[in-house]
Amino acid sequence: MTRSKEQNRGTPAASQSRHYHELAKARIAGGVNSNVRLSSAPVCFASGKGSRLTDVDGNVYIDYALGMGPTILGHAPPAVTAEVSRTLALGQLFAGQHTLELELANQFCACVRSAELVRFGLSGSEMVQAAIRVARAFTGRPEVIKFEGHYHGWFDNILINMSPPVAAEGNPIPRPRHLQSGGQSAHASDDFTVLPWNDAGAIDQYVGANASRVAAIITEPIMFNTGGILPKPGYLEHLRRVTKEHGIVLIFDEVITGFRVALGGAQELYDITPDLSVFAKALGAGFPVAALAGRRDIMEMFASGGVNHSGTYNANLVSLSAALASVRELSANDQAAYKRINCVGKALMEGIAAAGRRRGVDLQVSGLPSAFHTCFATRPIHDYATYSSANQKKLGLFLSALLESGVRPTSRGTWFVSATHTDEDVALTLDAVEQGLQRIL
Ligand SMILES: Cc1ncc(COP(=O)(O)O)c(C=O)c1O
Numbered sequence: 001m002t003r004s005k006e007q008n009r010g011t012p013a014a015s016q017s018r019h020y021h022e023l024a025k026a027r028i029a030g031g032v033n034s035n036v037r038l039s040s041a042p043v044c045f046a047s048g049k050g051s052r053l054t055d056v057d058g059n060v061y062i063d064y065a066l067g068m069g070p071t072i073l074g075h076a077p078p079a080v081t082a083e084v085s086r087t088l089a090l091g092q093l094f095a096g097q098h099t100l101e102l103e104l105a106n107q108f109c110a111c112v113r114s115a116e117l118v119r120f121g122l123s124g125s126e127m128v129q130a131a132i133r134v135a136r137a138f139t140g141r142p143e144v145i146k147f148e149g150h151y152h153g154w155f156d157n158i159l160i161n162m163s164p165p166v167a168a169e170g171n172p173i174p175r176p177r178h179l180q181s182g183g184q185s186a187h188a189s190d191d192f193t194v195l196p197w198n199d200a201g202a203i204d205q206y207v208g209a210n211a212s213r214v215a216a217i218i219t220e221p222i223m224f225n226t227g228g229i230l231p232k233p234g235y236l237e238h239l240r241r242v243t244k245e246h247g248i249v250l251i252f253d254e255v256i257t258g259f260r261v262a263l264g265g266a267q268e269l270y271d272i273t274p275d276l277s278v279f280a281k282a283l284g285a286g287f288p289v290a291a292l293a294g295r296r297d298i299m300e301m302f303a304s305g306g307v308n309h310s311g312t313y314n315a316n317l318v319s320l321s322a323a324l325a326s327v328r329e330l331s332a333n334d335q336a337a338y339k340r341i342n343c344v345g346k347a348l349m350e351g352i353a354a355a356g357r358r359r360g361v362d363l364q365v366s367g368l369p370s371a372f373h374t375c376f377a378t379r380p381i382h383d384y385a386t387y388s389s390a391n392q393k394k395l396g397l398f399l400s401a402l403l404e405s406g407v408r409p410t411s412r413g414t415w416f417v418s419a420t421h422t423d424e425d426v427a428l429t430l431d432a433v434e435q436g437l438q439r440i441l
Contacts, residue, residue, distance in 0.1 A: 016056040020044040035154075036068065040411040041403055048075025050420035053408065061408040062425045066416040069256050069371065072282040073329055073337065074420030080285045083325035087317045095312075100320040107327050108283075108291060111263050114252075114273045115293035119302060120315045120323075124255035124280035125153025127292040128218070130302075130309045131276045132158070135216035135249035137307045138298045145206070145217040147197035148175055149226035149384040152218060152253050156188035162225065164194075166388045173202050197223060198231060198383055200238045211246035216276075218251040221266035225256070227375065227387035228367025228414065236272045243275070249298065252277040255290070259283050260370050260416075263330055263338065285329075287322030288313075329419075337419035338370075344426055345369025345417040351430040359437045364390070367414075374398075374413045394440055401439040405432035 021042035024031035030038050044056045051074055053063045066072065073080060087100070101120070109115040121127045132144055144158075148167075152158045164178035175194040179186060193210075195202045197219065207214060221236060223229035243250040251274060257266040258279035267274060276294035283289055292309075293299070301307040313319075330337050346369045356363030366381045367373050375381065375390035376398070395413050402409065407429050409415045 017044045050074040064409045064415040070281040071286040074418045080325040087321040116296040117299035118293040127290045139215040141215040143213045151225035161194040216249040227381040228373030250274045255280045285326035289319035342369045401436035407432040
């Protein structure tokens with residue numbers, strides 16, 4: 001692979017991508033099919049292989065967006081595409097069962113410590129809804145606690161306080177509810193309460209007074225959607241203790257962390273067993289598959305408790321075979337994929353932070369080697385307020401400079417690492433970071 005910097009010819013304004021974007025806008029709302037992409041540079045990609053993407057102008061990028069996290073084995077991973085191709089000839093969808101379902105369920109439950117029973121679906125958003133529904137049915141309580149800055153999908157009830165204004169003086173608990181979309185029902189989130197994350201006192205204060213109403217607490221175990229913020233030591237344990245004490249269902253949203261930060265997700269990394277957890281993204285290596293898993297007595301409610309979880313395309317053969325191959329690859333050779341990911345990610349995190357220090361820039365790098373976040377802020381990022389203090393304009397200029405050098409983190413400054421990123425990728429990336437920082441000084 002030649003040096004991506006030399007191949008690029010001035011992204012993202014390159015002519016074919018621009019042309020495509022103009023045509024697409026005339027036929028597809030905004031020219032994109034997910035609103036998250038509205039904030040990305042309008043690059044039209046032709047193909048991806050391993051750690052690299054090629055756009056329609058022939059520019060090559062070292063990709064750290066990885067489809068917003070899923071393609072942990074790189075683009076078009078041979079073991080996964082071969083398995084999917086093999087099952088294509090068997091049919092796609094039977095409105096009935098297939099042996100691959102049980103095979104994947106067994107493999108999944110062997111990886112995920114909290115998984116006694118599992119259901120498969122297609123997206124994180126919908127499985128979060130299933131988790132909330134079954135938690136309410138199980139407890140007979142209405143209320144769900146979510147945290148400021150956490151994202152759990154785009155559905156009306158839970159698309160709140162992902163990026164709210166920073167809490168006013170006095171840090172009210174709970175936070176005022178902040179809707180995040182035009183057309184969103186204000187009432188859908190009536191039973192949701194928003195608290196600051198990583199704040200054991202806020203949990204004690206709110207749950208202490210309202211426990212009998214609270215069905216569930218849902219949390220990203222690592223706050224990857226806002227600043228790559230790690231849980232404070234003891235915080236997840238505190239959530240586990242309080243929820244157990246009050247009969248509240250603890251839901252880990254492992255859509256990003258699952259099969260990424262460890263084979264068994266953040267629950268393995270932090271040695272915590274939630275009651276329910278939601279998986280998607282890295283589970284399917286780029287194919288649409290998601291899972292809700294957890295305690296047998298709660299998950300049984302889908303079988304005998306009258307709780308509905310449905311979906312025409314659930315457990316279709318493409319999704320099942322992709323997930324099976326993906327989990328197999330991630331487990332292979334004593335989990336060599338994670339060793340590679342962590343080694344590359346560590347070199348990137350350290351190299352990027354060192355470049356910032358060398359240039360005297362207020363560049364902050366937070367998270368874990370498998371997924372981390374970069375932003376420009378005078379203080380380390382440890383909560384929603386510090387994240388919100390980051391200089392978005394500077395980040396935008398830095399990301400544009402990186403893209404022009406052929407390096408592509410997400411448009412929010414998150415970097416996902418795959419098992420196919422090479423030492424050469426790291427060296428080229430750190431070169432691009434140096435140049436990018438020089439450009440914004
Ligand atoms: C933590 C988390 N939960 C849920 C979702 C929603 O998943 P999906 O986009 O598959 O619906 C996302 C998506 O980025 C996420 O990051």
